[in-house]
Amino acid sequence: MRARDNLKCTRKQPIRGLRAQRARASATSSFITSMRMPTVKFQHGDTVMGRWPGSSLYYEVKVLNFDSKSQLYTVIYKDGTELELKEQDIMNAVSFQGRLRSRSRSRSPGRRRSRSRSPARTTRRSSSRTSTVTTESATTRREPRIKEVLEVRLTPMKTIPTDNNNKPEHREETSAAANKVSQTPVSKSEVEPEKVQNRYNLRRRKDDSDVKPAEPKEAEVEEAPPVAPAPAPTTLDFGGKIGAYFWLLFLPAWVLYVLLQVNQADPSLTNPPALPALDSFWDAQAFGIVVLWMWFQAVLYILPVGKLSEGMPLRSGERLKYRTNGFFAVTVSAAAVAAGVHQGVDFTYIHSHFLQLAAAALLISLLLSLYLFVRSCSLSPEQLALGGNSGNILYDFFKGRELNPRIKSFDLKFFCEMRPGLIGWCVINLGMALTEMKLQRLQAPSPAMLLVNAFQLLYVVDGLWNEEAILTTMDLMHDGFGFMLAFGDLVWVPFTYSLQAYYLVVHPNALSPVAVALIVTVKLLGFYIFRKSNFEKNAFRRNPADPRLSHLKSIPTATGKSLLVSGWWGVVRHPNYLGDLIMALAWSLPCGFSHLLPWYYMIYFIILLVHRDSRDMSECRRKYGSAWDQYCRTVPYRIIPRVY
Numbered sequence: 011m012r013a014r015d016n017l018k019c020t021r022k023q024p025i026r027g028l029r030a031q032r033a034r035a036s037a038t039s040s041f042i043t044s045m046r047m048p049t050v051k052f053q054h055g056d057t058v059m060g061r062w063p064g065s066s067l068y069y070e071v072k073v074l075n076f077d078s079k080s081q082l083y084t085v086i087y088k089d090g091t092e093l094e095l096k097e098q099d100i101m102n103a104v105s106f107q108g109r110l111r112s113r114s115r116s117r118s119p120g121r122r123r124s125r126s127r128s129p130a131r132t133t134r135r136s137s138s139r140t141s142t143v144t145t146e147s148a149t150t151r152r153e154p155r156i157k158e159v160l161e162v163r164l165t166p167m168k169t170i171p172t173d174n175n176n177k178p179e180h181r182e183e184t185s186a187a188a189n190k191v192s193q194t195p196v197s198k199s200e201v202e203p204e205k206v207q208n209r210y211n212l213r214r215r216k217d218d219s220d221v222k223p224a225e226p227k228e229a230e231v232e233e234a235p236p237v238a239p240a241p242a243p244t245t246l247d248f249g250g251k252i253g254a255y256f257w258l259l260f261l262p263a264w265v266l267y268v269l270l271q272v273n274q275a276d277p278s279l280t281n282p283p284a285l286p287a288l289d290s291f292w293d294a295q296a297f298g299i300v301v302l303w304m305w306f307q308a309v310l311y312i313l314p315v316g317k318l319s320e321g322m323p324l325r326s327g328e329r330l331k332y333r334t335n336g337f338f339a340v341t342v343s344a345a346a347v348a349a350g351v352h353q354g355v356d357f358t359y360i361h362s363h364f365l366q367l368a369a370a371a372l373l374i375s376l377l378l379s380l381y382l383f384v385r386s387c388s389l390s391p392e393q394l395a396l397g398g399n400s401g402n403i404l405y406d407f408f409k410g411r412e413l414n415p416r417i418k419s420f421d422l423k424f425f426c427e428m429r430p431g432l433i434g435w436c437v438i439n440l441g442m443a444l445t446e447m448k449l450q451r452l453q454a455p456s457p458a459m460l461l462v463n464a465f466q467l468l469y470v471v472d473g474l475w476n477e478e479a480i481l482t483t484m485d486l487m488h489d490g491f492g493f494m495l496a497f498g499d500l501v502w503v504p505f506t507y508s509l510q511a512y513y514l515v516v517h518p519n520a521l522s523p524v525a526v527a528l529i530v531t532v533k534l535l536g537f538y539i540f541r542k543s544n545f546e547k548n549a550f551r552r553n554p555a556d557p558r559l560s561h562l563k564s565i566p567t568a569t570g571k572s573l574l575v576s577g578w579w580g581v582v583r584h585p586n587y588l589g590d591l592i593m594a595l596a597w598s599l600p601c602g603f604s605h606l607l608p609w610y611y612m613i614y615f616i617i618l619l620v621h622r623d624s625r626d627m628s629e630c631r632r633k634y635g636s637a638w639d640q641y642c643r644t645v646p647y648r649i650i651p652r653v654y
C-alpha cells in the first residue's frame with residue numbers, strides 16, 4: 011500500500027476536536043517538561059525526517075513530543091499518523107539533504123538501481139468508497155507524477171521490520187506519507203533483525219487528533235522499497251521443535267489409526283484395531299493409481315483454460331499469477347469418473363484398497379516434502395516464508411520453507427492445496443457410496459450417504475468455483491510449503507475428510523424426512539455464512555472500492571490496508587470459520603450418535619480453527635498494531651458470537 015492511499019484514508023477519519031485538543035495539550039505539556047532536559051535534540055514543532063518504522067524510508071515529520079522516560083519522540087507524519095521514534099531514527103532536514111547529496115554524488119551510476127518497475131511493482135492507488143472510512147489499492151497503474159528519485163545509503167542499517175517473533179513486516183506497511191525518500195535495498199549482510207516493538211511504539215492516534223492531514227506533495231519520490239528477507243523466527247508454532255517431531259510421527263500414525271478404526275464393527279477408543287503386516291501397505295497398483303491421478307490433475311491444471319488470477323503482493327511487491335481453472339478441472343474429472351462408472355470401472359476398489367492408496371499418497375507427500383526442502387536450501391531469504399527457517403532441519407521440513415515453490419509457472423502449493431486431494435476426496439466419497447450399495451444390496455445410496463456426498467461435493471465444487479479466493483487465505487499468503495501442507499493436502503484431506511462416507515458403508519444410519527430437512531437447513535445456514543463472509547473478505551482485499559461492498563464499514567490501518575468492521579466481519583472476527591464449523595456439524599449429523607468416529611472431523615476442525623484463529627490474531631496484531639486492537643474492541647468475539 012502506498013503513501014497516497016494512506017493519505018486518502020486519513021482524510022476520511024472523523025476528527026474528534028475536544029479529545030484531540032486535550033491530547034495535544036498533554037503532548038505539549040510533556041514536551042515542555044522534556045525541554046528542560048539538556049539531551050533533547052529536536053524541539054516541538056520541528057520539521058525533520060523520520061524513518062518509517064521497520065523500513066529504510068524517511069518521511070517529513072513534525073515533532074510533537076519527547077518522552078524523557080522512554081526517550082522516544084512522538085512525531086506526526088503528513089498523513090496524520092503519529093508514531094514514537096528513537097532519536098537515531100530522526101534526522102534534521104538540512105543534514106539529511108546534505109547526506110543525500112553526498113551519497114548520491116559518491117555512488118557510481120552502475121550501482122544505481124533501475125527505475126523501471128515491473129507491472130507487479132507499480133504503485134497501486136485507491137479509490138474511495140462512500141460509506142467507509144478507508145481506502146485501499148484498487149487499480150494497478152504507473153504514477154506519472156514521480157519527479158525525482160533520490161537514493162541514499164545509511165549505515166549501519168538495522169531496519170528490517172520485525173515483530174515480536176522477529177518476523178519482518180510486509181512491504182506495504184512501509185508506506186505512509188508524502189515526501190518519501192528511499193534507500194537502496196538492504197543487503198543480506200547489512201540486515202540485523204530486531205524487534206520493532208522494542209524500538210517503536212507503532213501507534214496511530216488519529217482518533218485523538220485534530221491534525222488535518224496534508225495534501226500529498228507533487229514532488230513525491232518513490233522507489234521500490236527494500237525486500238524484507240525472512241529472519242529466523244523466535245517463537246515457533248505447533249509446539250516448536252519438539253512439537254514438529256511429534257506431529258511428523260503423530261499425523262501419519264493418526265491417519266492409520268482412524269482408517270483401521272473405521273473398518274471395525276464397533277469403533278471405539280477402548281477397542282484398538284489390530285495392526286496389519288507392514289508389507290500389506292504397499293501395493294504397486296494403488297501407487298500407480300495415485301500417481302496417475304496426480305498426473306491427470308496436473309495436466310488439467312496446466313491447460314491454458316480459464317482465468318489467470320493475481321495473487322496478493324509478496325514481500326518483494328511482486329504478484330504471482332495463478333491459473334484458476336479449478337472448476338474446469340472438477341468438471342472434466344467428474345466427466346471422466348462418470349465415463350469410468352459407465353464403462354464398468356470398479357470404484358469399490360477405493361474401499362477395498364483404502365490403506366494402500368493412503369500409504370501411496372503418504373509416500374508421495376514425503377518425497378514431495380523432501381524435494382521442497384532440498385530446493386529451498388538454495389533460495390534467497392526473500393523467497394522463504396516467515397517462520398519456516400528456524401534453522402532446525404526437522405521443524406523447517408515440517409513447517410515448510412519456501413513460500414511459493416514453482417516449477418516454471420506450475421505452482422506446487424496452489425496445485426496440491428486445490429486439486430488432487432480436494433477432487434480426490436469427492437471420488438473417494440463416490441467410491442464409498444458405490445461400496446455401500448454393493449455391500450448393503452441397495453438400489454441407491456442411503457439418504458445419509460447421499461447427504462454426506464452432496465454436502466462435501468458442494469464444499470469442494472464451491473471452493474473450486476471460487477478458487478481465486480484461496481489466494482487471500484493464510485496458507486497461500488504466509489505459510490511455507492513443507493510436510494505439513496503436502497501431507498495435509500495429499501493425505502489428510504482425501505483420506506480423513508472422507509471418513510463419514512467410509513463410516514456409513516459399514517455403519518448404516520436411517521434418517522427420517524424431518525431429520526433430513528433439519529440437517530439440510532444446518533448445512534445451508536453454514537454454507538451461507540461461509541460463502542458470504544469469504545466473499546466479503548476476498549472481494550474487499552481485491553478491490554476495497556467494489557460497489558458490491560459499498561454498504562460495509564471499515565477502519566484504516568497504518569499499513570494502508572483496511573479492516574472490515576461491519577457485515578459478517580463485524581459479527582465475529584472469523585465468520586468464515588463459523589460457517590465452516592456449522593457445515594462440519596451438518597456433515598457429521600447424518601452419521602448419528604452411536605460412535606465418536608464420524609464426529610472426528612468436527613472435533614479436529616474445532617482444534618484446527620481455534621489454533622488457526624490464534625495464529626492469525628497474532629499475525630494481524632503484528633501487522634496492524636493499534637488498528638487491530640481497535641477492531642478487536644469493536645468485534646469482541648472470535649468465532650462464535652457471545653461464546654468465543
Ligand SMILES: NC(=O)C1=CN([C@@H]2O[C@H](COP(=O)(O)OP(=O)(O)OC[C@H]3O[C@@H](n4cnc5c(N)ncnc54)[C@H](OP(=O)(O)O)[C@@H]3O)[C@@H](O)[C@H]2O)C=CC1
Nearest residue numbers: 482483484485547551572573574575579586587590622626
Ligand atoms: N476445511 C478445512 O480443512 C479448512 C478450511 N479452511 C477455510 O478456509 C478459509 C480461509 O481460512 P484462513 O486462510 O485460515 O483465514 P481467512 O480467510 O479468514 O484469512 C485471514 C486473513 O484475512 C484478513 N482479515 C482478517 N480480518 C479481516 C477484516 N476484518 N477485514 C478484512 N480482512 C481481514 C487478514 O489478512 P490480510 O489483512 O493480510 O489480508 C487475515 O490474515 C476459511 O473459510 C476457513 O474456514 C481453513 C482451514 C482448513
Ligand SMILES: CC(C)=CCC[C@@H](C)[C@H]1CC=C2C3=C(CC[C@@]21C)[C@@]1(C)CC[C@H](O)C(C)(C)[C@@H]1CC3
Nearest residue numbers: 427469472473480483485494495497498499502503
Ligand atoms: C493436520 C494437518 C496436516 C493440517 C493441514 C491443514 C490442511 C489440511 C488445511 C489447511 C488449509 C486448508 C484449506 C482447505 C483444505 C484443508 C487445508 C489444506 C480448503 C482448500 C478446503 C476447501 C475450501 O473451500 C477452502 C478453499 C476455503 C479451503 C482452504 C483452506
